Amino acid sequence: MLFRPGRVLALVLAVGAAVVLLTPREPPPAPAPKSSPAGGLVDEQVMQQVAVIEAKHRLWDATVWADEMTARQYGEVAIQIWDNLRAGADLFQLLGSMPFREMQLGQAHPAEEWESDIRRVRMAKGGPTWSAEQFTQALGQWKAAGWQLGQSEWRHRRFNPRTNGEPTSVFWISLHLVNDTLAKRGILRGDITVQWQPTELTPETLAEPDRIDLTGLEWLERTGAPAFNLPSRQDIPPNAGNVFIDPLILYDFNGDGKVEVIMGCKNRIYRNLGEGRFKAETLCPKFSETVFNVTLEDLSGDGVVDVVACGHDGIYLIEGQSDGVFKSEARIAWRAPKKVLDPMVMTTGDIDGDGDADLWLSQYKLPYVKGQMPTPIYDANDG
Incomplete structure (x- = not known):
């Protein structure tokens, strides 16, 4: 076999090229950010845009506002x-x-x-x-x-x-x-x-x-003496996983003429013992879900008021008894298709006139969350 220097040289060059191409290399350094004339790192075009916006605000403050x-x-x-x-x-x-x-x-x-x-x-x-x-x-x-x-x-x-x-x-x-x-x-x-x-x-x-x-x-x-006295002063923290203890509901459950005090999201009731004395109890002993709104209504149709609560999963119903206690297990009256967020308003009424109670639920649209901005304008009608 004849020795051909040209072929050997070509083979060496090909192998060298492959080694160069397949060897991992450090990425090239990113270009240094362009400095503004004042020595900062903000793009000059962005600064110009901000200046235009600020000029508009100054113009509006001097004219419209x-x-x-x-x-x-x-x-x-x-x-x-x-x-x-x-x-x-x-x-x-x-x-x-x-x-x-x-x-x-x-x-x-x-x-x-x-x-x-x-x-x-x-x-x-x-x-x-x-x-x-x-x-x-x-x-x-x-x-x-x-x-x-x-x-x-x-x-x-x-x-x-x-x-x-x-x-x-x-x-x-x-x-x-x-x-x-x-x-x-x-x-x-x-x-x-x-x-x-x-x-x-x-x-x-x-x-x-x-x-x-x-x-x-x-x-x-x-x-004369003050018309109202402070019978009790308490610092009541919310339950774990919640930030609310309200709504505050007054209702005479047992018909004795003395109203009880309910803290809905706290799942607590203060039984009225008379003469300004109250006894704290758990409102629904078999219910421990985190809820964000509570109301009272006879949704079961038995003539006794029930506890209606709204949590992430939907609407819970805890049926009441004639003695004003709520020992029943909670059941889902309406399961939400997706997680319920911020159910700030919940009330009941016979909306369709058929003789039974209907439930109305409204959510709060949080400002400054996921791009949602508030509308601080009189009569904005933004919900």
Whole structure:
């Protein structure tokens, strides 16, 4: 056989090529991200898109939402008062430090006598006007008389940026006051109209009232011991695997004229023993499923109310007995075709008029989940 150098060389090259092709190699390094001119790692095109969106928002805030943005600035006054009160600030000292030019008080109507010894006094126009100094003096007298704030609520209801040339707000307030010395409890509530001083607002400054009109307020008062007492205070955690203990249901199961208290998702009933005493029991001893809504209805048609509960698998029915206990085994009244999520509303009624109870169930569509965004728009009708 003749030695042919050309064939040998070709064979060597072919084997070498195969080795190169079949040998595992490290993947090439990924290209370094393009830096923005400022030295960051955000793509310049993305930044331009974001800038366009932000510019649109600024345009809308300055045009479409201009009055709304201004209203927020003026409403911040009430928000800060409310926040400070919730943090423990003294009501009389806080209101006494508020600057204004004039305060219009209301003229008191004759008192209306309500049930439970409650007196209601409405205000009308025609009352005196006070300066800030007179208001501060009156606050000091009320505090010295023993009045204390229990709780309060402050709402910015309306805003007009150009009422008689100056911005005007209407706030709804509710102040719950207690005076242990006089054995009195009172609620001052209603609308307050505020005309603001002509001041240019900045993020660092708050609006200042010019004239405050209190003629839209009313005063509710009761003298004597508190009408309601707290018989029991408990911290009741939900069952394992649940975040709810509600709904809270009141029902007289055994017909003794005293209503029992049910915590539906907790599967607990408080039997009413009378005189403000309750005994805690398991509502349905043979039922341990995790449920998210509960209602009461005679779905079995025997004239005795049943427990109806909704869980992930569907609707459970636990039949009741005439003595107001629920010892029966639970059964599935409706099995869901797929997992039931967030059944927030469940009620019953004879929808089709055939004489028996029907069941209506509604689910809650979670915002910010799986791309679902909320619609914070008045009357959005989004379900």
